[in-house]
Amino acid sequence: MKFSSRLDRFGDEVFAALNQRRLKLEAEGRTIYNLSVGTPDFAPYDHVVEALRDAAADPVQWKYSLRDLPELKQAVCDYYASRFGVEGITPDMVASCNGTQEGVGHLGLALLDPGDTALVPDPCYPVFEAGVKIADGELAYYPLSAEHDFLPHVADIDPAVADRAKYMIVSLPANPVGSVGTPEVYEEIIAFAREHDLLIVHDNAYSDIVYDGPRGGSFLQYPGALEVGVEFFSLSKSFNVTGARIGFLVGRSDVVSAFAKLRSQIDFGMFYPIQKAAIAALTGPLDQVEAQRLKYQERRDALCDGLERIGWERPNAHGTMFVWAKLPGGRTDSMAFCEELMDRAGVVVTPGASFGPSGEGYVRMALVLPPEGLQAAVAAIEAAGI
Helix, strand or coil: CCCCHHHHHCCCCHHHHHHHHHHHHHHCCCCCEECCCCCCCCCCCHHHHHHHHHHHCCHHHHCCCCCCCHHHHHHHHHHHHHHHCCCCCCHHHEEEECHHHHHHHHHHHHHCCCCCEEEEEECCCHHHHHHHHHCCCEEEEEECCHHHCCCCCHHHCCHHHHHHEEEEEEECCCCCCCCCCCHHHHHHHHHHHHHHCCEEEEEECCCCCECCCCCCCCHHHCCCHHHHEEEEEECHHHHCCHHHCCEEEEECHHHHHHHHHHHHCCCCCCCHHHHHHHHHHHHCCCHHHHHHHHHHHHHHHHHHHHHHHCCCCCCECCECCEEEEECCCCCCCHHHHHHHHHHHHCEECEEHHHHCHHHCCEEEEECCCCHHHHHHHHHHHHHCCC
């Protein structure tokens, strides 16, 4: 059978290749420190689990959902007001999705016609690119460089490209590069969107994992953002419910409506017990979220301090559960380096090249081990002479 040429737009899945190599080494009895995939090792909170369990015990909750529960949409609205200080979010400005991955992957189908352009950061989370490719759109990259602290610098974006683009994806705190937005950056992005008639699509998956400064926030809290943008908001990392796939698109009602219309053609809606769990997370206490942020910061410090001590350049790590590290010793091939690091030290990380052209020369490390585990990984790297 001849398959769609659309599949040719996507390369081999790097995580699968690394995992096969990891399994081989483990079978040989090697100690492995897997820092490649960003799956939290913390447990979901009891009140969230209880809400799901109680709902799942009711047979009625197992029917097609077909809609977002009104109390779920209202919980998102109330959360945005209480947590982010964003007033004016109404239920018609909220739609659920099966996690940001699925949401971004489908959004391009609602916004782009074949040949339309979308601006995406480079480096970026791979689905930002994939969502454009699936929709037969054209990718235009804007760099996240060390020169500008790995933050969007709209002054360097070609105005002609910006005029041609339909939307621009912004991801802060940023996976994989670990940068955190500032009011000045967001204000520049909003003005840029107005100037070029762009929709801003903001990925806000890591609002509760921000270090060394003010508490994380929302793009939509800035003046003018609700006029030019939408935001993907996820419960995955804050509440450790990654497998439940709980995400929302929040913002301009016309964009949310178009997105919901598309999803209604391919999905019957979020499982009701998961909706109930989401309501419990959004309306429950947040003290555990803050305690968890501090634990992530301890991990960040353990890994970054350790790498700097053994001669690596101190990584960029101001937010998210990832550390963005420059290859040591003048190396330039991130995939070859990942293979060397795994073979010699037993440490599994993700090559920067898998996150876009500007990712080459870096690796991403996930903070998915406690501080002592990360210190042991650094010791293994040191012992290997890397």
